[in-house]
Amino acid sequence: xxxxxxxxxxxxxxxxxxxxxxxxxxxxxxxxxxxxxxxxxxxxxxxxxxxxxxxxxxxxxxxxxxxxxxxxxxxxxxxxxxxxxxxxxxxxxxxxxxxxxxxxxxxxxxxxxxxxxxxxxxxxxxxxxxxxxxxxxxxxxxxxxxxxxxxxxxxxxxxxxxxxxxxxxxxxxx
Numbered sequence: 001x002x003x004x005x006x007x008x009x010x011x012x013x014x015x016x017x018x019x020x021x022x023x024x025x026x027x028x029x030x031x032x033x034x035x036x037x038x039x040x041x042x043x044x045x046x047x048x049x050x051x052x053x054x055x056x057x058x059x060x061x062x063x064x065x066x067x068x069x070x071x072x073x074x075x076x077x078x079x080x081x082x083x084x085x086x087x088x089x090x091x092x093x094x095x096x097x098x099x100x101x102x103x104x105x106x107x108x109x110x111x112x113x114x115x116x117x118x119x120x121x122x123x124x125x126x127x128x129x130x131x132x133x134x135x136x137x138x139x140x141x142x143x144x145x146x147x148x149x150x151x152x153x154x155x156x157x158x159x160x161x162x163x164x165x166x167x168x169x170x171x172x173x174x
Contacts, residue, residue, distance in 0.1 A: 046071040052147050054096045063090040068142055075134065084116075084123035087174050088135060091116035092142040096151050100158040110164045115172035123173070 030038070039045035049056040049067045056065040064072075064086055072085050091113045098109040117135075124131035143152045 046074070046141060048141055048144050050145055052145065054148055054151060055093075062086075063093055065089075065093065065142070068093075068138070071141055072138070077134070078123075081120075081123045084120040084173055085134060085138060088116040088120045089138055089142060092139065095155050096148060098155065100154055103162070106158055107162060107164075110159060110162060114164050114166050118167050118170070119173040122171075 036045065040047045047067060047070075049065055056067070058064065059066055060069075062069070068089050069086065072082055072089060075082065075085070077085070091109075095109060095113065099105045120131055120135060121128070124134075143149045
């Protein structure tokens, strides 16, 4: 009986001690591609064309990639603002194909880009915070692949030293 009593006394402190909990397992690591896909599938991030093709799909041949156009159309902005942003998007898209050694073509493209920027600026009633946020996002989604980004960098390098005037006060919207 004494042995049973001693055995019980030895077990009671162990029964009162909490069992050590293992820390929760971290979620499985996901790749950047998997994270982007999950954000696209949830609608948190637009589904973008990530092909190596500079042009990308443009089914209606309006000069703006279909995924960029869908993103613009999904924005909570007026139709006038959407039209202006589409003009800006078309300008960005054209910059991917201008002859980088032809200063005349570069100047013409730069003037068109200035007109698109001015149109967007005016469409947002000179609300630069909203306009800038939207056009920065537009730039990011337009040049969303390595090939497009590298070409855009080359385009900007080719523009180095060139000048242009913003056509303030003029209606530059198409």
